[in-house]
Amino acid sequence: MRRAGRERGVAVITAILIVAIATTIAVNMLWRSQLDQRRTAAQIQADQAWLYLRGAEALAADILRQDLLEFGPDSDHLGEIWAQRIDPLPVDGGFVSGEIEDLQGRFNLNNLIDAAGQADPVAVEWFQRLLRVLELDPELAWYVVDWLDADTQPSFPVGAEDGAYTGREPPYRPPNLPVTSTSELLAVEGFDAEAYAALRPFVAALPQGTALNVNTAPAEVLASLDDGLGIASALQLIEQRGDQDFPDYLTLFAPLVSENVLPRLGERSSHFRLTARAAIGSTQLTMYSLLFREANGVVRPLLRSLGTE
Structure with missing residues (x-):
């Protein structure tokens, strides 16, 4: 009788251990799955934000090109369209904002x-x-x-x-x-x-x-x-x-x-800096882009950096 009782006790403990191990494995798998989902979501948001920033850069280049056509090459000043701050634009999942600065106004x-x-x-x-x-x-x-x-x-x-x-x-x-x-x-x-x-x-x-x-x-x-x-x-x-x-x-x-x-x-400028910001979900990115405008209006990026100027 005692031996049978001990066997039943061992069986119960073994069953409990099996359930505990199975539960631990299931919880760990669920946690890893949720973590992978968060990582995937964060990566998707970061990719979206980066694409929006590149779009802001293309828009800035077009603004600088149009500025040259509208105001001519003789001078650049703070009344031109490139100097106007762009209010945050709503996009899918967040917003994008940006501003252009004439770096030749600095030493x-x-x-x-x-x-x-x-x-x-x-x-x-x-x-x-x-x-x-x-x-x-x-x-x-x-x-x-x-x-x-x-x-x-x-x-x-x-x-x-x-x-x-x-x-x-x-x-x-x-x-x-x-x-x-x-x-x-x-x-x-x-x-x-x-x-x-x-x-x-x-x-x-x-x-x-x-x-x-x-x-x-x-x-x-x-x-x-x-x-x-x-x-x-x-x-x-x-x-x-x-x-x-x-x-x-x-x-x-x-x-x-x-x-x-x-x-x-002087009173003309060729070097401008775009500061573009994108917030998508919980992801926020800031891109600094040094833009060079040639005499014919072609604008090309010379340098890009994320987070630091």
């Missing part, structure tokens, strides 16, 4: 070096004035020069080349080439997140030799054109300009800036 970091890969004194002094306007250390300009220039000798008396970076963890070296993103400043000696955040809205990473478009430059950049200018004078210029162009920018700026700076000013 071009790559202008700090000349075609031979050496520091451009006029551009360096200009950049130092911008740093002062923003209440940053003007000596930061030399660290950026050393990041860009072709040699490996630190600028004197302030500068940083290989020796300032190879001792870091992880170690790295300056590229000694033009930058492709302003975010590279975060890797440059002397820059921290606070300094970069203050400077970021006023600088760009464009091909060397691009002129500053005075029709789209903000007050801080206009104030950096000369030591005799300040924010107050720059704001007066912007009030005079409004969202249109200066009638004769050369005549206007000739007495305000040095003869070395004047030839570096």
Whole structure:
């Protein structure tokens, strides 16, 4: 009797274990199935968002092309159709929004070096004035020069080349080439997140030799054109300009800036940045696209990045 009872007890325990194991397997399979479904849904949403972003890029290119046809090639200003913010557009499962900015209204970091890969004194002094306007250390300009220039000798008396970076963890070296993103400043000696955040809205990473478009430059950049200018004078210029162009920018700026700076000013732009955002379900993506508009109106992307400028 006792033996039979023990056998029945073992059988009951075995049955319970089998049910528990089967339940665990079933729950695990269900969890994996739901996880796979979520992953699939997230991937589908990400794919949809990416396609919408590419569509926004195509729309931006068409806007820039139409702008050239409507307003002509003589000048670009903030009253043109490309400068109008696009309100969020509802799409299947979410929305898409975007805005176009003229990057030639910013100081071009790559202008700090000349075609031979050496520091451009006029551009360096200009950049130092911008740093002062923003209440940053003007000596930061030399660290950026050393990041860009072709040699490996630190600028004197302030500068940083290989020796300032190879001792870091992880170690790295300056590229000694033009930058492709302003975010590279975060890797440059002397820059921290606070300094970069203050400077970021006023600088760009464009091909060397691009002129500053005075029709789209903000007050801080206009104030950096000369030591005799300040924010107050720059704001007066912007009030005079409004969202249109200066009638004769050369005549206007000739007495305000040095003869070395004047030839570096202009009123036409070829480099624009699209910031496009797509939200589909729980997926949100932001794409930055550097667009180059040729003289014949053809617009092509030079760089794209997701999430970071």
